[in-house]
Amino acid sequence: MVNVSWARPEIGFTLLFEAFSMLLIESEMPVSKAADIMDVYPQRLWNVFSYWIGKAHQNDCQSETTVLGIDETSSKKGHNYVTVAVDMDERRVIYAVPGKGADTIDAIAGHLESKGCKREQIKQTCIDMSPAFISGILHNFKKASITFDKFHVVKIINEAMDKVRKLERNEFAMLKGYKYTFMKSDNKLSEQAKEAKYDILTLLPNIANAYRLKELFAEFWTFKTKEEAGAYLSYWCDLVEESKIFPFIKAAKSLKAHWFGIVNYSETNLNNGILEGINSKIQLAKKRARGYRNINNFINMIYFIAGKLKFDYPLYST
Template sequence: MALNLSSPWEITKMELTKPDGLKRGQLDIYIDFTAGSQFVDDKGNFCGVYDTEERKWQHLNFFEHNCFLHARVPRIKQKDGKVKTVQVPWARPGSGFTLLFEAFAMLLIEYEMPVNKVGSTLRIEPHRVWRVFNHWVEKGVEKDTLSTVKNVGIDDTSSKKGHNYITVNVDLDTRRVIHVCKDRGSDAIAELADVLKLKGGSPVAVEKVAIDMSPSYVSGVQTSLPNASITFDRFHVTAKLSEAMNEVRKLESKGNQMLKGHKYTVLKNSKNLSKTKQQELEFLLMMYPRLAEAYRLKLMFNDFWEITDTQEALTYLHFWCDMVDDTDIFPFKRFVKTVKAHWSGIINYVKSRINSGVMEGINNKIQLAKRRARGYRNIRNFKNMIYFIAGKMKFDYPYYPS
């Protein structure tokens, strides 16, 4: 009953061996089929047993004892002369674990336990857990459909600090990852277009794309997603402005000890600071007029994102750029050149209202998984973990009652 066996399978023997002085032993359960049993071939015909081969699978622990199933797995000779190994009901082909064992391993990963820890909990090597994990995730990814994808967010991230960048593609409407690839730039966009075709979608059906200001991404979208309007992601544009603001701080701090240790006092918005930090910020802006002017311009630029009328947004952005050009704040003048070089994509934000919060939320999940694993050396493992935590896909591994 516990193994959910049905005819013709039956348990023939059970042995619990326990070395002297050790609490942990091993339970071996031997399964066989009744004599004269027939099994179904690929075409639904019943066939007699041709021969058998001995197989072994690790099962869930019996109390503290390791548990293994053993069976003579029958092979049948089909009418076309081919010999086929019969599928046993308690394990998938090619696996050394039972389905319930694999389901429990997947449940532990779902509960955010690092794979190395899952391995030590189940008393197996982590690479064997990864093999199980990759099988079920890739099976789910293969069955996924992308027929409704119209608005896409594209960003890159590294598998570990400074190494092996990958591109993450997100369906902004369903807020889920739809494809992960090793390439960056235009090659990544081309691969996304191929995957859309393969999974029932269409590159020409994509209407809006949110990307950073990378020229290779821009080129890739124009070539592979020809009908998509480009919106430059708000987060990346704001990050460029923060870089300019920090450069102003560095220039002002030369020979002035007072600005040391106040990087984030200046970079954060005042409302996100504590009362003490707000008072320090007010003092610094009073002491450094150029820094104060840059901070005021930064706050004014942030107001752009709240404008909903396209013509008003155009007028405001022109006005802001002219204000910067009238100053001697050179880091901000370089930022204005960046804005003008990517003008239409920034203005498109007003039309598309693509929310970078979706990408940020998914990226936060990815970074958390990366920290738990202390980085990923294996790109395949990293890609599949992203699908698992942010793909919202249906996986076929057996349900394990938690």
């Protein structure tokens, strides 16, 4: 047995064979299907895939990272969570780790240090309101500001609106089936849906008051300084207290508990739109593969589709 320049030692495949296999996977083909075409066992192709991903990720430069977005996803429906760290400036995944607890932030911090990115270098983070994530950020990135994702803040308000609708539905059956009517803005509703919504608001004052609070909160996102945003949020919370609408009172308490991370949005404008776009790609890959039983394969696929890695296997041309 001798080593040759056109194959890796003791692998049994030529570099062009491996390059073509990677090309098939890059064209959004599931690994099992690519293995059928290449006439090899899927695990052998996974080994090839993992080698090139591992090599590219090891050589990936991440020392300039200053803004982190962190979110979790699952390898299959409702199971085996993975926490994903995204460089928000470069819009790419730089690290993924199994789990969704505070220890995942420890792992992200350790990984960045191994890449030459010191913890104090991270100036801003965008996360959801997970206590584990908050604790992990405060412990590992002491100089980083936290911005809570706009989507999760809006979700709290929408859930309060829907709880009011459900409470009113017990007395007024006409409210059944109008869940999204009160959550969507007018420009996303048909003329018929808008007319039905405003008829209900005219007839039911409690629903109308809740809807008014929901619409007033939308103004919060227009402010450009923390002072203005904080003043408006304080004003909105006072209106909620005066309304005595319990679901909104509960929502206001949650917002007060996360005050600074919400107000920070006015200056950072960080949100998980980038993370949502990346997560859409991940979910599509998961759907094509019908889930991932091997968590390492799932993480490597995340790097492949969302890491913007540079590979040095030979280019395959026909």
